[in-house]
Amino acid sequence: MDFGLSQYPPIVQQAADYGLQGYELALTWLLSPAAWSQFALLVVAYLLAVLIARRLRPALSRLIDPGDAQNMFAAPRRFVLRFLPLILPLLAYALTGIGEQVVRSMFDSGSVIAFGKRVFLFLAVRALVRDILTDPFLRTLGRVILLPIAALYALGLLDTVNTILTETIVGVGNIxxxxxxxxxxxxxxxxxxxxxxxxxxxxxxxxxxxxxxxxxxxxxxxxxxxxxxxxxxxxxxxxxxxxxxxxxxxxxxxxxxxxxFGLQKIASNFISGVILLVEGQATVGDYVELDGGEAGTIVKMMARAAILETYDGRWIVVPNEDFITTRVVNYSDSGSANRYEAPFSVSYDTDINKVPAIIEAAVAAHPEVLDLPYPPDCELRGFGDSGIDFAVEFWVNGIDDGPNKYTSDVLFLIWNALRDHNIEIPFPQRVVELKGGLPGTQSA
The missing domain is CATH 1.10.287 (Helix Hairpins)
Structure with a gap:
């Protein structure tokens, strides 16, 4: 059969040649008794597979399904349960393979039943992609790659396409x-x-x-x-x-x-990150303060930098090298307990010998103030212009910022304790001396 396609491109001629071969093959199958017997065997194999699958699938489902069990075998059994839709096409494929051996021994030909077997395998791949794969990436991979390969195999074109792709050589430079x-x-x-x-x-x-x-x-x-x-x-x-x-x-x-040359900073930061992870001087969850003024909690440590989260919600990206080459204050490295102090003053009319006991008892009542490593300690700091200066030192778990307001709470306790004991907190006082008297006095 000649269609006179010599004036068309080679790809069109090749496609027409494949179409002609398919037409001749279909015509051969339609007119051959052996082909009809193979078609009959395909139908019988599929119907038998349907009957077996209808009985086998419910039984396997009852046997494999773990129900609400949460033991170590439950997850693998649920995973196997997802593959039950493959029973029908795989049974049809296996029974067709048996029929192919019978046909080839009788007629020395089995192209029709071999084609049917490949079609059943394609249906199994289709069921795998459609019903079993749940991961979006794997499902996309199955649709884009696995299904086209199965379709080419079912049509008998996989070897041809493989040969064309193998003979086509591309290169980049010497590769x-x-x-x-x-x-x-x-x-x-x-x-x-x-x-x-x-x-x-x-x-x-x-x-x-x-x-x-x-x-x-x-x-x-x-x-x-x-x-x-x-x-x-x-x-x-x-x-x-x-x-x-x-x-x-x-x-x-x-x-x-x-x-x-160009990437030495990146390499330095990477190596610094490894050193930090090995030594553990600063890790995720630590509150740190760097020489440059950056302060915050480390929320993430990456290959190149660490991310600090400040108490106002901002993220600061700090290169790992800064943790190695500059001074870093780690408030969490040796534990979460930290010491703070709250300064205050009392008037000069106060019996200062009573103040430490009053303030230490008041601050110790705060639920977040620790007795270890040291209980609250009220110290005399000096004699100021307006009053006598004290400060109370106390230990707490955590940082006095963000959600915690330890110093503020302690100052409230100090205020209330001094007020309850009638101790006055002084305000600035100044003595003003006017030389020469008031202007109105001289005129009088």
Whole structure:
């Protein structure tokens, strides 16, 4: 059959050739008794699979379903339960395979039933993508990659497409690879890095539960596991794509030179972050104050910088190097207890010997003031212009800022205690001397 397509592009001619081959194959199947027997076997295999699946699936569902159980086997059983929709297409595929062996022994031909078997496998892949995969990324991967591959296999075109992709060579500089390597790399890369992200999440959950471990060590383990997982995934991806890692030596050298010159700050901050995580001098949850005036609670430690959250809700990004090269005051490193003091004054008419006991008893009544490491201590600080200066020192858990107003509460207690004992808090007083008398007096 000649359609006279010589004036059309080669791709059109090739498509027409495939169409003609399909037409001749369909015509052969329609006129062949062996083909009709294979069609009959396909129908019988599918109907038998339907009957078996109707009885098998409910029984398996009752056997596997853990119900409301929460034991260690419940989650795996629920996972297996999700694969029950594959029973019908896989049974049809298996029964068709048995029928294919029978047909080939009888007619020495089984192309029709082989095509039907591939169609049943495509239906199994379709059920997997549609009914079983719940992760959005995996479902998208199944629709974009797995289903087209299964469709090409069902149509018998997978080997042809694979040959075309293998023979098409592309390159960048001295590195050359085939299109099939790119396709393999995209598929393998997507799967590997999804597995890496999933593994990293599971590992982070396990490490976060180790409360006996120091927070800095937990952070270091998290970063180490993350770099290890994605490093291994990258190496596997390069091997799957067939790229020789030795060809990346020049690129690695260029990156090393870049780190030595343009990226030295980034490298310094990265190394400083590792030192911080190992030594644990500052970690997540600590309240710190730097030489530059930055102060706040560390809410996140990253490879390059740490994030401080101030009490007014602002986030400050501080490079890790600043924690190593400058002076850092850590209010939480040796524990959460901190000492504060509240200054006050009394008038010169006061019996100052009674003041310490009164104030210490009043401040000790505050529920957040600690007896350890030291109870409240009222000290005489000096004799001022308007009154006698005292200060009470007290220890509390936490920082006197944000949600905590320890000094304010203590000053209220001091005020009430002095008022209850009729002790006067002086106000500034000045003596003004007018030399020469008042102007009105002289005229009088």
């Amino acid at each position: 050359q690879f085939s299109l099939i390597s790119i396709v393999r790399g995209v598929i393998a890369g997507a799967i590997l890095f999804w597995l890496g992200q999933w593994s990293n999440t599971q590992t982070a959950t396990i490490i976060a539960k180790q409360e006996a471990m120091r927070p800095s060590i937990r952070q270091l383990l998290l970063k180490t596991v993350e770099f290890t997982i994605f490093g291994v995934a990258f190496i596997l991806l390069m091997n799957i794509m067939g790229i020789n890692l030795g060809a990346l030596a020049v690129l690695g050298g260029a990156i090393g030179v870049g780190l030595g």
